[in-house]
Amino acid sequence: MLKKKVAAIAFKGFALLAALGSALLGMGNQAMAQDATMPYPKMAPIDQYLMADQDAEIALAQSAAPESISRDAEVQVLRRLGFETAVKGKNGFVCIVERSWTSAPDADFWNPKVRTPICYNAAGARSLLPRNIKRTNLILTGRTKAEVDETIVAAVDKKELPAMEPGAMCYMMSKQGYGGDSVAHWPSHVMFFYSQTDPATWGANLPGSPILAMSDDHEHLTEFAIGVQHWSDGTEAG
């Protein structure tokens, strides 16, 4: 229901964030029946999700935030068994290129082309990133989407995965990357993470609001997104 409401709002008038809203709507981890028309009904061979050129993956990950931030950030790259640290950081930020199963609309859940650069601040790296790392590890060991969702939710409930810390946020300001077939290029934006918060508290998803939000009741997670006016390199975003 929430998804439908948000979709209606997003597609009505948020020029800048419409695409982002669309993408966010598909990011929920609620188990959904796979549509028979989905172009990516199952996982592709793992190689298709990997980037052969580690330097290219590092550069793409770092492009998520201005260089003033990402140059001192830790960078993790995807390997066959999960993410590994490729660059040690010193400012608490962690930059990473997330793949479809954590960062794309449902239709693109198994889309091997998805590359989503994100730089988490320290609080985000401690609180949200572990979920995405765990999800990735489970996916790479062959678990189904439903199994992964169930495991993540259980881990959150048992507090094996942490709640969101105050001030947890991330930068998603890369000009590059690929968000999926439905939203190939996400608008430049920042996101803020809270443990289950009513989107209305921030005035999100209301007509004219510059804030979009998605709540995942199962993971007790609310994500707020705000479009920003420049890419990470300082050039004007469209």
Added chain:
Amino acid sequence: MNRSQIHTLLLSAFAIVVALIAASSLPASAQDAKQPYSTMAPVEQYLMDRDAEIALARSAAPDAISNDASVIVLTRHGYETAVEGKNGWVCWVGRGWMGMFDHPEFWNPKVRAADCLNPPAARTVLPYAYKRTELLLAGHSKQEVIAAIKAAIDKKELPPLEPGTVSYMMSKSSYLTDNGDHNGPHLMFFQTDKNDTAWAANLTNSPVLSVNYWYISAEAYPQLKAFPQLSVFLVGVDKWSDGTPAHACSSAK
């Protein structure tokens, strides 16, 4: 709005944030010498027509938010509720003195900073604004106001900051500062982080700016150093509350 313009706003006298990062490197005496607003103007200069003030306050956020918000207006003795809302938000028009205590436009009577606070901010940021305003309008000095606020904090008469505070400042009609275009749409977030780098604010090309809520430099009012850490983070947005686009962006610097 480019970074420079946002910075100008952040460095200006608009409600609650009002920072002066650039000027913070200046000695207090140098700032004082340049201050065009060294004392309070006659109180009438800070007051507005009530209906106009309600409309201006509401213009801080999209109608979907402000139509159901409470609205407070300034009187000779402080803010009072003009409209009872039903969504927990409070819209108001801040004056120059909601800026940092050492801000050069603290007493600028032209400042009209329309602002809509979400429920956590209304509960935990607004009480500070009430207190400050009432004391200043009663004729107390800045030193006295600072001491009174500190005492109220210590006695827990003023609340600690709740998480999740947000403020909309998207009015086309605000006057935030004498500088630049005087205005620009943005959102603000209040945090108790001791370290502004938590969000990587103020770094080159970062879309996030932040300042200390209380002062530019504690040199003029060193007692502010003992206040609870309170940072204000700002993110510029590209539309006014009525949905029209803000002036064209240019390259961030």
